[in-house]
Amino acid sequence: MNRFDNMLGEMCSIDREASKEGWLNEMHPLVKLLVTIWYICFVISFKNNMLTGILSMSVYLIICFLMADISLYKCLKRMRTVLFAFFIIGGANILFSENFSTGVTGAAGFWCKGVMSVFAVYILIVTTSIDDICEALRMLHVPGLLVTVIMLIYRYINILIKETKRLSESYFVLSPGQKGIHIKAWGQFAGNLMLRSIDRAKRVYDSMNMAGYEWRILSGNRKKYKLGAGSLMWLFVWTGVIAVFRIIPVFELVGNMLAG
Amino acid sequence: MHMADALINTGVAAVMFGLTAGTSAYSIHTIKKSEEPVKVPEMGIMGAFVFAAQMINFAIPGTGSSGHICGSMLLSAMLGPSAGFITMMGILIIQCLMFADGGIMALGANIWNMAFYGCFIGAGIIWRSMVKNGASKRKITAASIIGCIVTLQLGAFSVTLETLISGVTTLPFKVFVSFMQPIHLAIGAVEGIITAAVLCFVFETKPDLLWGVKENGKKERLSYGKVMTILGITAIFIAGGLSLLASSLPDGLEWSVERVTGDTEIISEGQVYDTFSDVQDKTALLPDYAFSGSDSKFGTSFSGIVGGIAVIGVCVLFCIMIKVLRKRKECNDEQV
Numbered sequence: 066m067n068r069f070d071n072m073l074g075e076m077c078s079i080d081r082e083a084s085k086e087g088w089l090n091e092m093h094p095l096v097k098l099l100v101t102i103w104y105i106c107f108v109i110s111f112k113n114n115m116l117t118g119i120l121s122m123s124v125y126l127i128i129c130f131l132m133a134d135i136s137l138y139k140c141l142k143r144m145r146t147v148l149f150a151f152f153i154i155g156g157a158n159i160l161f162s163e164n165f166s167t168g169v170t171g172a173a174g175f176w177c178k179g180v181m182s183v184f185a186v187y188i189l190i191v192t193t194s195i196d197d198i199c200e201a202l203r204m205l206h207v208p209g210l211l212v213t214v215i216m217l218i219y220r221y222i223n224i225l226i227k228e229t230k231r232l233s234e235s236y237f238v239l240s241p242g243q244k245g246i247h248i249k250a251w252g253q254f255a256g257n258l259m260l261r262s263i264d265r266a267k268r269v270y271d272s273m274n275m276a277g278y279e280w281r282i283l284s285g286n287r288k289k290y291k292l293g294a295g296s297l298m299w300l301f302v303w304t305g306v307i308a309v310f311r312i313i314p315v316f317e318l319v320g321n322m323l324a325g
Numbered sequence: 326m327h328m329a330d331a332l333i334n335t336g337v338a339a340v341m342f343g344l345t346a347g348t349s350a351y352s353i354h355t356i357k358k359s360e361e362p363v364k365v366p367e368m369g370i371m372g373a374f375v376f377a378a379q380m381i382n383f384a385i386p387g388t389g390s391s392g393h394i395c396g397s398m399l400l401s402a403m404l405g406p407s408a409g410f411i412t413m414m415g416i417l418i419i420q421c422l423m424f425a426d427g428g429i430m431a432l433g434a435n436i437w438n439m440a441f442y443g444c445f446i447g448a449g450i451i452w453r454s455m456v457k458n459g460a461s462k463r464k465i466t467a468a469s470i471i472g473c474i475v476t477l478q479l480g481a482f483s484v485t486l487e488t489l490i491s492g493v494t495t496l497p498f499k500v501f502v503s504f505m506q507p508i509h510l511a512i513g514a515v516e517g518i519i520t521a522a523v524l525c526f527v528f529e530t531k532p533d534l535l536w537g538v539k540e541n542g543k544k545e546r547l548s549y550g551k552v553m554t555i556l557g558i559t560a561i562f563i564a565g566g567l568s569l570l571a572s573s574l575p576d577g578l579e580w581s582v583e584r585v586t587g588d589t590e591i592i593s594e595g596q597v598y599d600t601f602s603d604v605q606d607k608t609a610l611l612p613d614y615a616f617s618g619s620d621s622k623f624g625t626s627f628s629g630i631v632g633g634i635a636v637i638g639v640c641v642l643f644c645i646m647i648k649v650l651r652k653r654k655e656c657n658d659e660q661v
Binding site for chain 1: 329330331332333334335349353356357363365366367368369370371372373374376377378411412414415416418419421422423424425426428429430493494495496497500519521522523524525526527530531534641645651
């Protein structure tokens with residue numbers, strides 16, 4: 066149960082962060098999504114041994130982290146599993162490269178690309194709520210059914226977790242002193258949970274339908290999703306800056322100027 | 326099996342997005358065309374169920390590794406392949422955009438690897454063919470285990486291929502395959518058992534919730550012989566197919582040796598030792614060189630470091646300045 070509690074806590078925490086007032090949080094969701102995709106495209110287009118170029122792309126991350134007051138510690142903590150996977154796969158480059166130095170360079174480039182793309186997605190998720198992301202998807206003409214399913218999955222997780230708690234409490238009352246759910250009861254427990262959750266979800270959905278819901282997404286607050294000048298500027302500036310940093314070795318040029 | 330962005334290049338990502346978009350368009354078209362009402366609440370809650378189930382990792386005995394269920398087979402056995410695919414897409418999009426589990430660029434590939442095979446091959450072909458004449462607990466168990474194993478093997482193999490075609494890692498194909506396939510065989514077996522347990526319970530309690538099960542069909546029992554034949558054919562297909570594929574490609578060690586020495590012949594033990602000492606020699610020589618694989622020469626690297634520090638410094642200063650100005654503005658606003 067602790068894992069479910071932690072999961073729910075984590076979801077609430079991300080939701081809170083995404084919903085708080087902030088300059089980047091209030092940016093248009095479609096713009097944030099497009100800039101993130103654009104950024105990741107350019108980051109992963111670098112070859113693994115082009116370390117200076119890859120590192121120059123960190124400018125976007127640094128600015129976003131600082132401007133939006135995003136905690137680097139929390140980011141590392143939340144993304145630790147993905148980052149660990151990068152560490153393992155990147156390490157394979159050292160073992161299978163033709164020489165050690167190439168392998169290390171390749172691994173370092175791979176790690177940097179991986180970490181930077183994960184950080185870019187993290188910036189998006191802690192500054193954009195699920196409703197905003199769904200609206201951005203609708204603007205990209207993603208089918209309404211898919212967007213509805215995404216929203217319902219996210220909202221129903223809460224129902225499912227509550228139902229799990231209720232079922233497990235009744236199980237432990239019936240089986241006092243037992244550590245965990247017995248393996249023989251797993252199928253019955255999971256099946257029961259699923260059927261009960263389906264019934265509850267249907268009731269919720271029926272209530273939504275009675276209130277006038279009909280596959281319509283976020284029709285209430287269109288003004289909120291109007292593309293403002295700030296959002297457009299953010300889009301054009303970052304599209305340009307990211308492309309420039311990809312094409313021109315900015316770090317080396319500035320270094321040459323400073324070092325004479 | 327969630328791939329990150331760094332494991333895939335832009336070209337492969339685009340192709341996988343195209344395939345996924347095509348499949349999702351087909352799925353939505355099929356759902357809309359169907360005479361049955363769209364099971365939106367079922368899709369939502371089943372999606373939440375699989376989403377939560379993916380959070381629970383189980384240990385793979387003897388490997389020191391762990392895995393989680395994929396869930397596409399379970400979804401499709403309840404909702405049908407098309408609705409299952411759309412639901413699985415929803416789960417993967419949430420995981421990507423809300424939890425950064427799997428990259429945005431790799432989203433198309435992840436959907437293909439984790440949803441397509443499970444929904445359209447696992448449920449659309451294996452599940453359907455086994456339960457179309459009426460279901461029984463044995464049939465459900467056999468379909469779930471075979472379906473999960475086959476589809477996870479296909480998914481894991483796709484991950485290997487996509488990474489290899491992307492050229493992002495020097496890990497040889499056979500080595501990667503030898504890591505990916507056996508571990509996903511074990512995960513597939515465990516997932517199959519879990520899926521079977523849940524579906525058997527649903528079959529006993531509310532059989533009408535299962536997809537593709539003929540309600541008043543002939544209650545055929547699947548004989549042990551048939552189960553063993555199907556399992557045998559699957560095993561031969563997977564093992565035989567993979568070994569044929571693997572045998573046409575160089576061994577991981579061979580590949581490494583060939584890359585280092587330029588010799589394609591299988592080498593004796595002594596030569597392997599030589600190879601290792603060669604690698605050691607190279608390692609020992611490292612202090613005399615900059616990273617030889619890098620395009621940057623020492624001077625350029627130095628410039629890069631200086632320039633990098635300068636540019637990042639300017640960025641940090643810029644941000645601090647903006648924040649100070651914003652705070653001042655807020656203070657002024659409060660005073661007013």
